[in-house]
Structure formats: C-alpha cells, structure tokens
Amino acid sequence: MTAINSGPKAMLTGGESERKQAKMPPLALIWAFAWATVSANVSAANELVSVGEVIAERGETASGFLSFAGSTSRGVDIPVTIINGAGNGPLLALIAGVHGMETAPQAALHRIRREIDPADISGAIIIVHRVNVESFRQRTAYLNPLDGKNMNRVFPGNVQGSMSERAAAAITHHVIDQADYLVDMHAGDANEDLAPYVYVPMTGDREQDVSTIALARAFGVGRYLPIDISTTDFEAPIFLDFTAAVRGVTTITTETGSRGEAASWAVDLASNGVRGVLAHLGMTNKGPYLEQTAEVWLSAAEIFPAPKNGFFAASVTSGAEVQEGDEIGRLFDPFGDVIAIVSAPFDGWVNYVIATPPANEGDPLAMISRFGTPPLD
Template structure:
C-alpha cells in the first residue's frame, strides 16, 4: 500500500497522525483546526468524521477525540479522518449555534467560500480539502446550550436512489431508533409550521450528500452537558458504521425496527415572552395537544403552542426567554 495524502498530510498505512490544517489567515496568526488521521493497515474506503461545528455540543466533541484515540490502525481497512473541533471560537467562548467572530451559524454556510468571512473560510477548507475526499461522512452533533433532545440520525434525500440507499444504510447501522430523512440541500427546503420552508441548504451533511457522498448527521446529548452515556453512544455508532462499510471486523449492532420519517418540523414562537413547556424531549405528542405556553412576565397567556400532528419530540428548547421566530420544539411525524 502507498501513503495516503489527505488534506496535504501524508500518512503511512498502519499509522496515525495528529496535526492541524490551516483554514484562514488573520493579520498576526493562522487559523488552524485539529485533524486526526488513522490510516488502516489494509485498503478500504475513507470515512470522514466532523464534530464541534457547533462549539458547545460537548458530547460530540469528546466522542470525536475518543474515537481518534480508540481506533487502532491495525484494525482498520481504509482511512478514518477526524476533525474533532471545527468551531474553536465557539468552543472557547462557550457560545451556542454561531461562530462569535462573524455571528454566523457555521452549519448554514457549507460548502463555504475561499474569500468570505471566517465561517465561510472554515467551511470552504473543511468541505473542499477534507469532506470531498470522503467515501462516507458522519457529522456528529449533540444538544447545544438550552437544547434538550433525544438521540436521532438525519440523512438527506437527494433523488439519487443508490446514494440515498447508502446514506440510509449508514443511518440504520448507527444503532439509533429515530431516523429523519431530510429534504435535499436546496433553498426550496422541507416542511415547517412557521416562518417559511425549512431548508438543509448550507448544512454540512446535506451538502456532502448533494456532492455525491453518503452522509449522515448524528445527534446525541443535551443542554450543553458532557454526558458519557451519549459520548459512548456516538462512539459505538461510528464504529457500527465502520463495520457496515467493511472498515472493521464484526457486525453493527442495529435497531431492529427503526422509525423513519420524512416529515419533521420546527415549531417556532409567534409571540415573545416567557416560554413554559409542558412536554419534554422524547414525549409522543398528539395532534392538537398543547405542548406549552408563552406568557408575559405578568403571567398573561399570549400563545398556546399546539402540536400540528402526532409525532415524537426530538428536541425541546429550554430557554424560557423567547422572541418571535425562536424555535421551541422539533417534532418528527410518526407513522
């Protein structure tokens, strides 16, 4: 076997490296991201894993670093490329959702721009120099600050039957019950209840799928907490995917009857005020059920938040101070 060249880094078969890649240049320093590469002793596909695109989703970040230490090159066929902390500024600033340098949600600007603001430059480097080298891609997330959720997997419907089948196979192999088949990465977007159509445009896993790479997003964790149960869930899920790709020996530990849905909505606030949630992540909501209320500080109810259909609550926002347009619930339809 020959050496692998990934993001300009040469890796010998059966070896691992820990290095950095330059994603931007500031007046006095270069912006670099950590990268871990495990080059297997035998030939096989290249799996790219990212975490920390949202810098306060700690379970995913710790899981990525754990995988980089845990995976033995001698046990691998192919290459495992891990970017364990993509949004360093958000991690260091303890900021949810956005990059505090330019105020953008990094997971809405892929595939990025070479000469855009810092988030666009990071996305450009990550997408073009790493993700596009993949035969399969897993983006790990996990319950940002103020966000309670249950584990789930998302994968993109591109219209390419073979590609979509391979993404779905990865989603099923991960070993999590709830699977959301999202709309393709276009501005048209999918279903939502408020604020116009929801779009996967600019989201890393959906843009990777649009580029022809089987891809999934894995969510596990909540409220910005470091929960080792969810760290283990993410680590085991990635290794399940590796087994399904014949990158490791063994069979993946799959869910026998996963729940797959193409309909998932983000229910947002129509009024500003104090949000009282009467439902929690994982609850099964019935159509017409009152999930919560928004009240004034004086206690007057200004909005009742209603479930538009029967489904499982994948996520609930726990911040009581809300404004018009803020997401409150993520509801996935059940058969």
C-alpha cells in the same frame, strides 16, 4: 394570551431542522475551490492520507491542525486526526463541532482516536474534532461569535468570506472532497433538550440513497428522518451534509446528546454508532456495538418559533409522542402572565424542545416530526 398551534416554519438559527428546497444545478456546475495551501489527498491504496499539513502514512495515526487565515489578521486552527489503516478500504470522515457547544460527539471522537488502532483498520478515518473552535471556546449556541453566522448554513464556504465561510471552505476542500463516506455529528445545543435521531439525505440517485439508508441504520439509534434534497438549490449556502451528498459522498447527520452536555450515555451512543459504521463499511471486524431496536421512520418535521419575546416553559420532553392539540409549552411575560400557548398541530414525535427559558421572537421553541415509512420501500 395567544394560542399557537401552527404557523410558518422557522428560519432556524440552530439545531439541524431547516431544509430548504429549490432547483439542483448539474453536478459539473457546483462551485469549486481554488486553494493555495497543501491539498488534501488520499491514494487509491491509502498509502498516504493528508489534511492540510497533517499527514499519516499507512498504518499510522497523526493529529494536528488544519490552519487557515482569517478575514482579519486572526487565523483559525481546526483540530484533526487521521487514522490510516494497515489495509486498503474506503475513506470515512467523522466531523463534530460545526456547532461548538454540541459537545457529546466531540467527546466521542476523543474516544475513537484513543481506542482505534490503525493496525485493525482497512481504509482511513479522518476525524475533525471541532470545526467551530471559537463557538466552543466562548460557549455560544448556534452561531460563530466571530461573525454571527450559523456555520451549518454557509457550506460549501468561501475562501474569501467571513470566518465561518472560510472554515466551511476548508472542510469542503480538505475533507469532504476526498471522503467516500461522511458522518456529520451533532447533538442538542446548549439550550436544546434533544432525543437521538439521524438525518438521511435522499438525493434521487437510487444507488447512493440505498447506501445512505444502510449507513444510517449502521449508526443504529433507531429513529431516522429522511430529507429530500433532490430539488435543493445549491447556488445558495447550505448544510454540510447537503454539500457532501451532492458530491456523491454517502452522508448522514447524527443527533446524539442534549443541552450541550457530554453526558456518558450520549458519548457512548455516538462512539458506538461510529463503531457500527466502521463494521458496516468493512473497515473493522469489531462491532457493531449498539443493540438494534425497532426502527421508527419520521417525516415532514416542523419547527415552532416563538411568536414573541418571553420566558418559555416546556410542557413536554424530547422523545415524547404527542397528539394534535397537546400542549408543547407556554410563553410568559416578565410578570409571569401567560402570553402564548404552543400546541401540537399534528400527531408526532418531539425531536427537541428548548430547555432554557429565554425566548426571542422567531427563535425555535420545538421541533416535531410526523411518523413516516422507510424510503425506497
């Protein structure tokens, strides 16, 4: 039996926890795309907003597909909606389904599409209902089954790359590059018992960082995890939110939902969070819809990987506060003998814990954050 109470941070294959750091190049050197399809664009007065061939004039809602060719003969159609408000205002991008089995945000965006009248909106909303179409269709956690890649590790993408890279390139060019604000909406994947929280990317640009903190608070789930991206290596493929933030887009990543389920509480939380953002940005005079609870700021999250293959049984649930030495879970061999005990190496808060037994060596078993303080205070 092996006792595990610390160890290297995992090269995470799912969730939203691996945040690499290195050196940031000048913004002018960030990779740009050459694109042969119809450009995404929005006029200063949002007279016309387009995403690929989906076009909405002022006061209209339009839905359709952002289509692109695959690396084989098979193409991909990403469902999108544009709600182009009757009044002038910012462009807000709402993106779900980068991990296809994170379904609660997808259901929340269905609700937003049904309930938001463009006559009540100032500015425009681009909704990407589901980026990782094949992952959803085949019910796969973490990875795109077409190329075996985690789509949230390949942004800003590559128009000549694999299917995940091409999808990332399409989203970067058609959505991120025209957004003023962006919410990348995630949840617990099919195997993750996850408690709600928000990632808050900190760029080192004070004006942008103040705007990002305000956006996170407007979404309103009450737990916030700042991520310092001021020294991130943008020459390597990275996360969607990093890609947007370095382009000057005020961006947050939300985590609302658990175990791949579109549970009503999680759908309510995500859709009401979006309405809070709309109210905060002055795009609507309705909302916010969430009661503001006491804030909890987190820091220095760590992932705890499985030390070997086994049958994992969690001893805690997501959202639990743990103390150093508390048992997180146990790993069993095929005969039911304990081969490892995972325990917390510090006091903290459980962002998520794996809720299904299969564990392969190196797979994340849990994520725990330390308690922190609000940035910039």
